[in-house]
Amino acid sequence: MSxxxxxxxxxxxxxxxxxxxxxxxxxxxxxxVPPESALMGRFDVSRGTARRAIGVLREWGLIETTWGRGSRVIAVGRTDQATGDE
Known part of the structure; x- marks a missing residue:
């Protein structure tokens, strides 16, 4: 593996x-949760990459996103059975 x-x-x-x-x-x-623009700056990534990360956290049940208000933490541990192999 390379x-x-x-x-x-x-x-x-x-x-x-x-x-x-x-x-x-x-x-x-x-x-x-920090907004996409903050994540873009902190990790030097595109908006799409930041958005994808937020989506994974939402799928894991750690955060929820409300249009116009952003994302917030709703759980401390993952609530799904996913392995994280996206």
Whole structure:
């Protein structure tokens, strides 16, 4: 397996960082999740990549997104049975 095929995709770097923040108590239930624009700057990614990461966290049941209000933490641990192999 080449080093390139073992690299973590950019969206998963965001997912991993935010899920660590949630599970570690940095982001608590009810706290807002950084907006896409902040994630774009922090991780130097496109809006689509930031949006994909938010979507994964939403699928895992960690956050919910409300149009016009952004995303917020709704759970500390994953509520799905997914493996994270997106």
């Amino acid at each position: 080093a390139q095929s073992r690299q973590v995709p950019p969206y998963m770097k965001i997912v991993n960082a935010l899920s660590r923040d949630i599970e570690g108590g940095v982001l608590k239930v009810g706290d807002p």
